[in-house]
Amino acid sequence: MDRQLSDVILSVEHVSKAFPGVKALDDVSLQVGRGVVHGIVGENGAGKSTLMKILSGVYTKDAGTVVFDGQTIEKTTPMESLRRGLSIIYQEFSLISSMTVGENIFLGRFREAGGMRGTHQKAKELLEQIGSSIHTGSYVSELSTSEKQMVEIAKALSFQSKLIIMDEPSSSLTEEELTKLGDIIRQMRSGGISILYISHKLDEIFEYCDVVTIMRDGHVIDTRPVRELDRREMVGMMVGRTIENEYPERPHFAGEPLMKVEHLTTNKLKDISFTLNRGEILGFVGLVGAGRTEIVRAIYGADKVKRKEIQIEGEAVKIMSPRDGKKCGIAFVPEDRKQQGLVLPFSVESNISMANLKKLKKGMFLSPDKERKMAEEKISELLIKTPSPASVIVNLSGGNQQKCIIGRWLETEPKILIMDEPTRGIDVGAKYEIYMLMKKAVEAGSSIILISSELPEVLNMSNRVLTIADGRITGEFDPEKVSAQEIMNRAIG
Amino acid sequence: MSIVRKVVKEIEKRKALTAILLMLFMMLFFDTRFYTAYNLLDMLNSAAILEMLAFGVTLVIICGGCDFSIGAMMSLAGIITIKLMDHMPLGPAICAAVACGALVGFINGFLVVKQKTEPFIITLGMGMLLKGIAQQITDAHPVPAKNLSYMKIANGKVLFGIPNLIIIMIVMLLLFYYILRYTPFGRNCYAVGGDYHVATQSGIRAERIKWAAFVICGAMAAFCGVLLSSKLNTGSSIYGDSTALSVNCGCVVGGTSFAGGVGGILQSFIGLLAIQVLENCMNMLGISAYVQKVCEGVIILLILWFDNYAQKRKKEAV
Numbered sequence: 001m002d003r004q005l006s007d008v009i010l011s012v013e014h015v016s017k018a019f020p021g022v023k024a025l026d027d028v029s030l031q032v033g034r035g036v037v038h039g040i041v042g043e044n045g046a047g048k049s050t051l052m053k054i055l056s057g058v059y060t061k062d063a064g065t066v067v068f069d070g071q072t073i074e075k076t077t078p079m080e081s082l083r084r085g086l087s088i089i090y091q092e093f094s095l096i097s098s099m100t101v102g103e104n105i106f107l108g109r110f111r112e113a114g115g116m117r118g119t120h121q122k123a124k125e126l127l128e129q130i131g132s133s134i135h136t137g138s139y140v141s142e143l144s145t146s147e148k149q150m151v152e153i154a155k156a157l158s159f160q161s162k163l164i165i166m167d168e169p170s171s172s173l174t175e176e177e178l179t180k181l182g183d184i185i186r187q188m189r190s191g192g193i194s195i196l197y198i199s200h201k202l203d204e205i206f207e208y209c210d211v212v213t214i215m216r217d218g219h220v221i222d223t224r225p226v227r228e229l230d231r232r233e234m235v236g237m238m239v240g241r242t243i244e245n246e247y248p249e250r251p252h253f254a255g256e257p258l259m260k261v262e263h264l265t266t267n268k269l270k271d272i273s274f275t276l277n278r279g280e281i282l283g284f285v286g287l288v289g290a291g292r293t294e295i296v297r298a299i300y301g302a303d304k305v306k307r308k309e310i311q312i313e314g315e316a317v318k319i320m321s322p323r324d325g326k327k328c329g330i331a332f333v334p335e336d337r338k339q340q341g342l343v344l345p346f347s348v349e350s351n352i353s354m355a356n357l358k359k360l361k362k363g364m365f366l367s368p369d370k371e372r373k374m375a376e377e378k379i380s381e382l383l384i385k386t387p388s389p390a391s392v393i394v395n396l397s398g399g400n401q402q403k404c405i406i407g408r409w410l411e412t413e414p415k416i417l418i419m420d421e422p423t424r425g426i427d428v429g430a431k432y433e434i435y436m437l438m439k440k441a442v443e444a445g446s447s448i449i450l451i452s453s454e455l456p457e458v459l460n461m462s463n464r465v466l467t468i469a470d471g472r473i474t475g476e477f478d479p480e481k482v483s484a485q486e487i488m489n490r491a492i493g
Numbered sequence: 494m495s496i497v498r499k500v501v502k503e504i505e506k507r508k509a510l511t512a513i514l515l516m517l518f519m520m521l522f523f524d525t526r527f528y529t530a531y532n533l534l535d536m537l538n539s540a541a542i543l544e545m546l547a548f549g550v551t552l553v554i555i556c557g558g559c560d561f562s563i564g565a566m567m568s569l570a571g572i573i574t575i576k577l578m579d580h581m582p583l584g585p586a587i588c589a590a591v592a593c594g595a596l597v598g599f600i601n602g603f604l605v606v607k608q609k610t611e612p613f614i615i616t617l618g619m620g621m622l623l624k625g626i627a628q629q630i631t632d633a634h635p636v637p638a639k640n641l642s643y644m645k646i647a648n649g650k651v652l653f654g655i656p657n658l659i660i661i662m663i664v665m666l667l668l669f670y671y672i673l674r675y676t677p678f679g680r681n682c683y684a685v686g687g688d689y690h691v692a693t694q695s696g697i698r699a700e701r702i703k704w705a706a707f708v709i710c711g712a713m714a715a716f717c718g719v720l721l722s723s724k725l726n727t728g729s730s731i732y733g734d735s736t737a738l739s740v741n742c743g744c745v746v747g748g749t750s751f752a753g754g755v756g757g758i759l760q761s762f763i764g765l766l767a768i769q770v771l772e773n774c775m776n777m778l779g780i781s782a783y784v785q786k787v788c789e790g791v792i793i794l795l796i797l798w799f800d801n802y803a804q805k806r807k808k809e810a811v
Contacts, residue, residue: 322693322695344688345683345687354695366675
């Protein structure tokens with residue numbers, strides 16, 4: 001690259017960082033140009049977030065130099081970084097939900113902003129600058145995910161940031177909100193702001209980024225202009241091997257109707273009726289908030305309903321609680337792994353066994369041997385990477401945690417497996433393994449309801465797709481015959 | 494890992510136990526009557542009731558709650574038993590008192606689990622209410638028991654000259670240990686405390702489990718009340734004023750966290766024992782009661798602080 005030094009806003013040279021037992025970053029170097037959208041891709045554990053945390057001052061590096069805007073940075077704190085003009089927008093936003101939008105943007109700087117009136121005035125200007133019409137007096141707890149992101153961006157702008165790091169900014173945005181984010185990114189770039197864009201979703205890298213750095217196992221594999229790369233090449237560099245297909249071949253085993261849902265009505269859902277066949281994967285497509293998750297939660301008995309009639313194998317069943325749902329042979333892998341799926345203080349084996357304690361009984365008591373056996377079976381069956389069944393689950397990677405939850409539910413031998421965003425925040429390799437698990441489950445005679453915000457995933461895995469908009473089913477498609485465009489149109493409503 | 498680091502790690506994990514061993518070791522160098530069978534048994538004997546209270550509370554804490562009404566429940570249960578003994582035989586009177594405890598636990602559970610209130614405040618309020626009732630019934634005077642066989646429950650020595658209280662405590666220890674470790678109910682307690690929503694969605698009846706824990710805790714507190722009034726041969730509304738605090742505190746010192754989902758009966762047992770040993774040591778050394786309180790406070794704060802610090806460091810490493 002023949003850029004001049006002044007064109008480089010951030011320069012990372014030979015940075016290393018080790019944690020007990022792991023070398024998280026090994027001799028990492030990269031340069032971010034001024035006014036450039038620079039993507040970083042890599043599987044989970046590739047070192048992306050460690051690098052980010054070193055830049056922001058959460059971690060200190062073991063070796064190497066970081067030069068930001070001409071200044072060498074040794075030790076820093078998050079606040080110092082902000083003042084220098086380096087902002088980070090984390091995946092989990094760092095906003096205080098009980099405070100207003102304006103107060104959040106100028107948190108701790110009310111006096112600089114000119115008191116409360118100045119705060120709200122300036123916050124409003126910043127939000128308008130990025131085309132957002134959020135009222136600065138509303139509480140953050142009332143905002144949607146995308147609105148919270150806008151507030152974060154406005155906060156970053158309020159520091160006159162020269163570089164904004166965005167960690168998985170799209171992970172819970174709808175297509176529409178994503179387009180808006182794209183506009184804002186382009187606008188900031190033309191304003192001379194650099195952006196470090198960290199994402200799992202390669203489509204976005206190709207759409208927004210000028211340059212991309214690929215990381216694997218704490219090393220930088222390559223940095224190249226996006227134009228020179230194609231998708232397969234990039235995935236190959238990320239995983240260290242070429243992945244032939246991102247999806248396994250679609251299974252085709254659909255049989256007779258297994259579950260009939262009729263007149264499902266809640267505060268949000270309006271008279272939902274559909275049928276799930278034995279051995280099929282049924283995909284739900286819709287925007288976030290369209291009611292996809294609400295449908296499956298209502299079926300499973302996790303939410304209150306006004307009306308629902310469910311038949312499983314021709315028999316009417318009453319499902320009033322998740323416990324009833326489980327008894328009827330329904331398993332539910334929820335969308336938020338950390339919040340709804342895992343018991344964090346538990347070991348891998350306890351997380352797997354917790355829905356299956358009945359199987360572990362020996363007389364009145366639980367048998368630790370049986371539990372160990374159950375866990376070991378699942379670990380080898382699902383290829384879960386863990387030091388031991390007794391390891392605490394938080395130490396596992398996202399993909400392996402997800403496999404534990406899936407293992408928990410497969411152990412209940414479900415007829416119907418509901419999977420809500422099963423691959424969110426999981427790297428490419430682990431995704432493929434989860435797809436294979438789904439295929440295996442279907443081949444074994446289970447049916448799957450798949451919800452995902454990643455359209456290609458639903459389209460490539462499902463035998464049938466229902467589009468959902470505004471609490472209604474708006475269409476039914478065969479994904480092999482209909483284009484993604486058409487399905488999305490129907491899902492937008 | 495070198496042996497030294499292993500040892501350090503083990504100590505970090507078992508702070509309360511280390512504290513006990515340290516105190517026992519130190520007592521070797523003082524010329525007291527600490528190391529006599531009499532004193533050691535007496536120490537356990539006076540710890541027994543607190544320990545048993547802790548077993549019940551541990552269940553609740555593991556489920557993600559806490560119970561500060563146990564002290565007042567204990568004193569009320571003693572009074573109820575003694576008052577009822579005028580009208581009925583011993584057995585039914587004790588059963589009635591324990592049932593009262595279960596009922597109070599049931600109400601606590603209803604408010605905390607069903608109405609989703611804050612357990613700390615609710616049980617504290619319940620404690621005040623119960624104390625008020627106890628004072629009203631007794632007019633704040635001690636009530637002596639007239640039945641001699643009642644006294645024998647807690648003061649007798651049925652087996653090998655070991656006080657009954659210690660034997661009852663050991664039986665309860667084993668019982669609760671097995672319940673928590675080896676029954677679905679016990680395991681579900683950990684799941685409910687570890688993550689309520691996940692537990693519910695996994696088909697565990699989280700409400701019922703947590704509720705049951707409160708009921709068991711209440712019944713256990715009442716049972717301890719019976720034992721206490723039997724031990725002292727009196728029921729009084731002034732017993733148990735600071736008991737609830739030190740019991741809950743002892744559980745946490747042992748490693749049963751208020752966050753829920755971690756800890757266990759053995760941990761709580763050790764935690765309370767640590768406080769008891771400390772008290773006994775200081776008595777032996779002739780330290781004044783006021784200074785004792787100060788020392789106890791300091792040591793409890795230190796242990797909790799270290800605990801928090803270790804956890805924070807662990808989190809940072811992850």
